[in-house]
Amino acid sequence: MLPIGSAGTEPAERADAARNRQLLLDAAQQLVREQGADGLTMDALAKRAGVGKGTVFRRFGNRTGLMRALLDHSDRKFQGAFMFGPPPLGPGAPALDRLVAFGRARLLDIEVEGELHRAAEIGEGNDRYAGAPYGLLKAHVSLLLRDAGARGELPLLADGLLAVLAAPMVMHQMNVLGYTRGQIGDNWEAFVRRIVE
Known part of the structure; x- marks a missing residue:
């Protein structure tokens, strides 16, 4: 990759x-x-x-170029962590543990830089799903699902899991509904375990 x-x-x-x-x-x-x-x-x-x-x-x-560069900067850090960082997010842990860590790390990212992610996700429209950043996340989640033994159409399952981590939804859950990052992370873990086990 x-x-x-x-x-x-x-x-x-x-x-x-x-x-x-x-x-x-x-x-x-x-x-x-x-x-x-x-x-x-x-x-x-x-x-x-x-x-x-x-x-x-x-x-x-322009401002759009700045926002893209800033999101790319953030995404590169996250990418480095899940591709080369220590387990459980990085290599060396069982696939299920890596999936759980992936979601929890992404939630932390959104809690810290949620406005940036939300603005980028809303501003990119349909292109977001065809772009390299989303494609890399989807490929990574698909591989972890395969390695964890998930059954079904893995790309569709990966899209479904990534939708749970969409910044606008996570920010709504935190800022409007009052859920904590920990609660959302626990929900992510339960969701992942239901798909894999």
């Missing part, structure tokens, strides 16, 4: 450009965590990062 966004066509980034990009993405993450996705504007990011607004536009093009 290739890392999210790596198609082999992107030129290598200079070290100073990579540092500047990281600085901007870190500042953008802080803004989202403090003010929600609506608080992330090009002006606010430039001010927070201590750079000119033109620098932000040159780097990301």
Whole structure:
């Protein structure tokens, strides 16, 4: 599997450009965590990062490009954790344990950066399901389902499981219905066990 966004066509980034990009993405993450996705504007990011607004536009093009880059940044961290990190999320644990850990880790991600995920999921529309980030998550969940002995149409089961982790739904459950991340995680585990066992 290739890392999210790596198609082999992107030129290598200079070290100073990579540092500047990281600085901007870190500042953008802080803004989202403090003010929600609506608080992330090009002006606010430039001010927070201590750079000119033109620098932000040159780097990301527009707010949509910035949101995509920020979500890609978050997704790459998550991808690294489930592909190469320690068990139970990473390799080395039984498939069922990895599935449970996958859901719980994703819920933590949504609790911390939910507005970003929600904005990206709503903004991408139908393209979300055809894109590389979703495709990688679906392939990973499908493989774990297969390894755990699940029966049925594994891609459909993977879509169903990933729908349980959709940011808009999880945020509704937390912010409107009052469920805790732990309760939602327990529900995820029960759901996964019913499918696999």
